[in-house]
Amino acid sequence: MSFARICYFRALCNVERNSLIFRRFNSRKTVNLQDPAVQKYLGYLMVEHENLLVKMRDAEQSRRLVEIKPVVSALEQRIFLYDSIDSLKELSKKEGDDEMKKMVKEEAEIYLKRLKEIDQELQNVLLAPFLTQGGVLLEVTAGAGGQEAMLFAKELFEMYEHYSNYKEWEVTIASLEKSDIGGIRKASMLIEGFGVPELMRVEAGVHRVQRIPATEKSGRIHTSTVTVAVLTQPTDVEINIPDKDLSIETKRASGAGGQHVNTTDSAVRITHIPSGTVVECQEGRSQIKNKEIAMQKLRTLLLEKQHEELASKINSERRSQVGRGNRNEKIRTYNYPQDRVTEHREGGGTQHSLKTFMEGGEQLEKLQENLIREQRFQDFMENIKDFNAKTTPEKDGKAEVV
Template identity: 50%
Template sequence: MYDKLQVLEDRFEQLESQISDPEIMADRTKWQQLVKSHSDLTEVVAVFRQYKKAKEDLQENKLMLEDKLEPDFLEMVELEVEELTTKIEELEQQLKILLLPKDPNDDKNVIMEIRGGTGGDEAALFAGDLFRMYSRYAEKKGWRTEIMEANETDLGGFKEVTFVIEGKGAFSTLKFESGVHRVQRVPATESGGRIHTSAATVAVLPEAEDVDIDINPNDIRIDLFCASGPGGQCVNTTQSAVRITHIPTGTVVSCQDEKSQHKNKDKAMRVLRSRLLDKAQEEQQKAIAGVRKSMVGSGDRSERIRTYNFPQNRITDHRIGLTLHRLEYVLQGDLDELIDALITTDQAERLKTVEE
């Protein structure tokens, strides 16, 4: 591991020199590629340098222990040796994680799709709760959220809502949110006070760039139609809504959020690219590793990754067996404890595979 890290540090220093070279800076495209490569190595090199410094300090302290020292000074050196040994172990673990193969989608923006599943109006209301939860979380992270497509219900929920979250590390942070989310609570429409169980599905897709997916214009059909829902008189008279069908795969995306036909088309194409990228990557993974688990299942209550229990103020992630009794805060976007636990578990599982 040490040799590999030393190679990375040498490469980092080489990149540092290159990105300050006036000749290279003149080539904007090449310079940006080098800056990105430099940025990708920054964290691992910083930790490696801490690791090397700690190892040097430990060696110096061990040499001091070989000399005859005053009792007070001896105790201080022994304590420092103990602290440095612990620090080195922690840094080694951190470096192992940083050296794990990186998901090429981790730095991408996210397109998130939430749909009400089993439970009718209550499922749609819960889908709305999830949308607001992720929007608030994104706001706390300093990320930007934009609705791409939404089908609202009269009660203020969503039959389905598709939105983009733009920000550094958005996909790497949110990719474990895909699946069926189950809610247990007394619906606002329930007069008898009975607890109902409903579900909503969440799909998290990396936003595809033009270079990821090349869509042949001959492979798509674009239909224009009048938007429906709130928006004034022009809604039902102007053909601003756009429906795009990708003929080879049968994938259909529609968007009517904007008054401009051009903006709706751009949004729909962004969603289409991401769905096709996800489909292509899924097929590739199936070929390499066998059948991949379905991202969101059928939306049935029995298939769930997480349960939100309102009467007990409890949220449970069934994949890692984590239960928190702070549901109200989670729904306000305080997701860090859940997401950090999922990321840590994933890293531990991947480390096992590498070590085996």
């Protein structure tokens, strides 16, 4: 069986999980299914689906096929119902007794009711996210605000750890650089599970906190920032690292000392010789486990560099996510005096009970889903615009707008 087919059948296993997500999504925004431009694009999706069934060659095509499958299934049911209603219209025009006309009317009402249900299902599958199995490297770094920023970085890092447990994802702490008073200067974790790549991607950016720091004597409210970067972990197929390209060193883990100090050479430092990329891991007591975590982190960073090189910009993705960490670059504000979390991106809004939000549960989950749904709507409308611009015949040297 080809690799593309294997990816296809793996992706099919996620369809049922995605269908549960679809049923949760009831967007306030809707797609006008009667718009000729929308109908033209939906027709194209059906053709694309047929073509992919015939000539599926790689993993990306497999993923695309599974992604549009629910849309095409809903469209096929929609077409069948319209055809059935048209047949009933023709039947009602013919002469017949009252009993036959009554039966036609009752059947038409059933079809129309089902058509309304299918249209709602179609709205849901068009705007709901297509979640996949995968992993990310999540980095949390204290920004503007000194020690207070470091304290909030720790709280944010713990929130993502709790959220991962809530979602039953696998979490591995990759690095942890603590501050003098118990905060975090910089830390990273590897997260793996269903929906991780899509849901955690929306967390990338500058998070702003407004509160009275524990170190503040006069009771003034301070504003600090923490930056979050989310980098997609590669698969075995996406990146291969020959052993000859690696320099692996072991050393004794550094720590606070006392009875918990690690007295074995369990800390691992790996250098990727061609690129000069260096990663370390000393969080575990097992050298084998630390090496495994360090290799995962290295593979993720090397894949990130590949993406950056394609874009001809070093560190472009990370910078586009976190900016410079300034207070005015925020994507989300955590305001403790007003007990609220405000998401500044479209589709976010404001939530209260900040303490509950920071526990990393249902509130964060719903916020992420709303943001993804909004992005799906924007992407869908942009796809329709681009598709119709490309396929509309030109008149007098200008593209005709549908």
